[in-house]
Amino acid sequence: MLAGDVSGEGDVIQVVSRAFDVLRCFEGHEARLGNLEISNRCGLPRSTVSRLTHTLTRMGQLVYLPRDQKYRIGPSAVAMSTAMMKGLQLRNLIRLRLQDLAEVLPGTVGFVIPDRFHLVYLEYARAANALGLHESTGSRIAIGTTAAGHAYAAALAPEVGDALLAEMERETPDAARSLRPRLEDNRRFLKEHGYVVACGLWSPHINGLAVPLWSPQYQTFVVVTIGLLSAMFDEKRLHKEVAPLMIELGVAVGELLEGADGDFFQNRLDRKPLPVRPNNTAMIKTEETNDLEARTRRTRSARSVRARDGRR
Numbered sequence: 001m002l003a004g005d006v007s008g009e010g011d012v013i014q015v016v017s018r019a020f021d022v023l024r025c026f027e028g029h030e031a032r033l034g035n036l037e038i039s040n041r042c043g044l045p046r047s048t049v050s051r052l053t054h055t056l057t058r059m060g061q062l063v064y065l066p067r068d069q070k071y072r073i074g075p076s077a078v079a080m081s082t083a084m085m086k087g088l089q090l091r092n093l094i095r096l097r098l099q100d101l102a103e104v105l106p107g108t109v110g111f112v113i114p115d116r117f118h119l120v121y122l123e124y125a126r127a128a129n130a131l132g133l134h135e136s137t138g139s140r141i142a143i144g145t146t147a148a149g150h151a152y153a154a155a156l157a158p159e160v161g162d163a164l165l166a167e168m169e170r171e172t173p174d175a176a177r178s179l180r181p182r183l184e185d186n187r188r189f190l191k192e193h194g195y196v197v198a199c200g201l202w203s204p205h206i207n208g209l210a211v212p213l214w215s216p217q218y219q220t221f222v223v224v225t226i227g228l229l230s231a232m233f234d235e236k237r238l239h240k241e242v243a244p245l246m247i248e249l250g251v252a253v254g255e256l257l258e259g260a261d262g263d264f265f266q267n268r269l270d271r272k273p274l275p276v277r278p279n280n281t282a283m284i285k286t287e288e289t290n291d292l293e294a295r296t297r298r299t300r301s302a303r304s305v306r307a308r309d310g311r312r
Contacts, residue, residue, distance in 0.1 A: 015052075018044060022052045023061060023077065032070040060115060063219040075113045075218040079120035090256060091123050097252045098125035098224070101245055107228035111253065112141065112148050114220060117164075117172050119148050144168060144175025147198035147208025148225035153179060154186035154196055155212035155221045161187075194250070195243055199235050206230060209238050211250035215257055222257075224250050 021042040025033055035053060039046040053071055056062040060076030098109040102125040109126070112119035118140045143149030143164070153161050161183065168176035178201060186196050190212070199207045210225035226246060233242060 018042075018048065019052055019056060019061075022049065022056060023073075026062075026071075026073050032065060032068055032072050034070045038071075065219070075220055075222075076115045078122075078218070079113055079115040093256055094253055095123045095125060097249060097256070098123060101125070101226070101249050102127045104245065105226065105228065105242060106232065107226045109224070109226045109249070110148070111222065111224055113215075113218060113222045114143070114152055115140070117143050117168055117175065119143060119146070119152060119223065141202070142172070142175050144172065144177075144179040146202050146225070147196060147210040147227070148223045150179065150182060150186050150198050150201075151190065151196035151210035151212045151225070152221050152223050153183060154190045155214075158187070193243070194247055197235060197238050197243075199238075200230060202227070204230070207233055207235065207238055209242050209246055211246050213250055213254045213257065217257065224253055 021044065022038055025031075025038050025041040033041070035046055035049045038044075038053065039049045042049070044052075053062060053064075057064050057071065057074070060074045062071045062077070063074040064071055094111050098111060102109045106127045108124060110121050110124040112121050114120075119142075121137055121139045121141075124137060124139075141148060143153060153164060156164065165176055165180060165183065168179065182198075190196055195209055195211045197207070197209050202208065206227050207230045208225060208227045210223050212221045212223045214220075215222045224246065226242065228238070228242070
């Protein structure tokens, strides 16, 4: 909250109104604006705009691009507008990759982005015979109690992950209690293998596996994840059969994200078939897999778990 702007109830409403004025300046998802440009567009003093963009960045509504010294719409804003984004070409292509895997494994496969203490499904696919999971586009899942959330937290730079955990302990202590004892082990496992497993955490009947990916569009990690019935896929089977396929899915989605040139509105991406190996008996260690794991392990400094302000 902008303490300097809040002296009474009326001022609180004005601050909210000004924040939305700033967000409205970003006419398209690809828009990149600096504080001066925002000030000129919405008619607010530059000092006020600077405080607003700082707060909106910390909330995840904007992301700061250090190289450009500008802002763009952030993952939390996108998470709140998933209905508007239906039908975009890149998301269609991601959905096809998810469906490729859902036709091999009887579970729910998802592509999620962070929104404070939750992750939001941007896309999903489900096998016709999938049982026990009914997530859909726009569904929110907790970071503290899901495989996707644990993978996301493990992928963050340690100081950022620790900051997230500290915020969760204040705001959602039950979820934090589920995350804290597993965080260090998840970090080590992710560094070695490129994925994270959570068995019976969200539900005693569901086991999950997730692969985090760095998104240049949102300057944060996104996650591809799958949930399967524990009666059919115990932890050993997750590692042996599911992990290689999820690593390959992560590579395919990662290539789409890299090829999007920072814009979800691209319409020139071609679909490549996703290789699937339902009979795999060992972790796949390919050049692409190693590249995925290298991106997953990438350390990135930040002032807040929800955004990297980048200003001095």
